[in-house]
Amino acid sequence: IAHSVRNLPVDEEFIALMKKNKAAYIATLTLDEAQFIYAEHPNWMDSAAFRAAVPEDVRATWLTPEYAAKIKGSPLTRLNRAALSQALKKVKTLQDAGILVGFGTDSGATPTRLPGWAEHRELQLLVEAGLSPMQAIQCATRNAAEVLSDLANRGTLEKGKRADFVVLDADPLADIRNTTKLFAIYHGGKRIEPAFAAEK
Numbered sequence: 764i765a766h767s768v769r770n771l772p773v774d775e776e777f778i779a780l781m782k783k784n785k786a787a788y789i790a791t792l793t794l795d796e797a798q799f800i801y802a803e804h805p806n807w808m809d810s811a812a813f814r815a816a817v818p819e820d821v822r823a824t825w826l827t828p829e830y831a832a833k834i835k836g837s838p839l840t841r842l843n844r845a846a847l848s849q850a851l852k853k854v855k856t857l858q859d860a861g862i863l864v865g866f867g868t869d870s871g872a873t874p875t876r877l878p879g880w881a882e883h884r885e886l887q888l889l890v891e892a893g894l895s896p897m898q899a900i901q902c903a904t905r906n907a908a909e910v911l912s913d914l915a916n917r918g919t920l921e922k923g924k925r926a927d928f929v930v931l932d933a934d935p936l937a938d939i940r941n942t943t944k945l946f947a948i949y950h951g952g953k954r955i956e957p958a959f960a961a962e963k
Contacts, residue, residue, distance in 0.1 A: 765789040765867055767850035778860045787910040789867040790854040792888040795847040797875040801825035802834035807884075812943035815959035816880035855893040864894075865910035866903040879958065883943050886935075896939045926952035932961045 764781075767790050771777075781788070804826060807813055814822065824830055834840055858864050870881035882903070889899035908918025917925050929948050933941035945957035 766791045766794060766869070767846070768853050769795075769846040769849045773853045773856050778857065778862065781857070781862050782860075785863075787863040787865050787906075788854070788857050789865045789910070790850055790889070790892075791867045791869050791885075792847065792850050792854070792892070793876065793881045793885045794869045794872075795843045795850060796884070796888065797873075797877075797881070798843040799834050799837075799840045801875065802831040804831075807940075810943060811959040811962050812883055812945075813877075813880050816877040821874065851888065851892040854889065858894055858898060863906055863909060864898075864902050866907040883940075886939050886942055890939045896936045899939060900935060900942075 764786060768777075780786075801808065802825065808822065808826070854864060866885065868876065868881035868885045870876045870878040886896075886899045886903060889902060890896055894902070905918040908914045916923075917927055920928060926949050929942075930946045931941055932944040932946045935941040944961040945959075946961060948955040948957055
């Protein structure tokens with residue numbers, strides 16, 4: 764189930780059916796948040812990770828009073844806020860119930876869903892929902908590979924598996940925002956330099 768359950772209860776019957784059918788859940792929390800959050804100018808819009816993901820002229824537009832007024836006045840903003848609130852509650856409920864929670868962002872589908880940033884923000888939102896940093900990271904790695912069963916050679920650091928991983932300058936288990944403190948990226952065993960310098 765992708766893009767969250769936003770309008771109906773996640774009750775025991777629903778959870779039992781998910782377990783019976785071995786269904787996985789992908790919350791896609793950033794999908795809703797990206798529709799309104801930039802108008803609020805959160806501090807992370809000044810971070811190196813965010814700025815590397817968005818063209819500066821687009822970021823500048825999102826920082827204007829006109830953009831803030833447009834989003835505040837949109838009837839969709841209330842709906843998107845409510846959807847995010849429900850999605851945050853339900854991903855925690857399903858995680859606690861033992862449902863396999865994978866990872867997705869829908870990044871790139873619209874200009875507000877930023878590849879290279881949405882993934883970091885999704886991890887942060889999973890932690891805001893009540894998952895531990897380790898659980899959030901597992902959603903994006905081990906669990907995601909399990910959901911996509913043809914990727915069984917990825918998702919964990921084990922001998923014989925594909926070498927796709929990141930090296931960080933700070934511990935993400937202490938603070939999930941540390942996933943943006945990239946030191947190096949390895950893709951298929953080859954080192955790739957991050958697009959931005961890790962902030963201290």
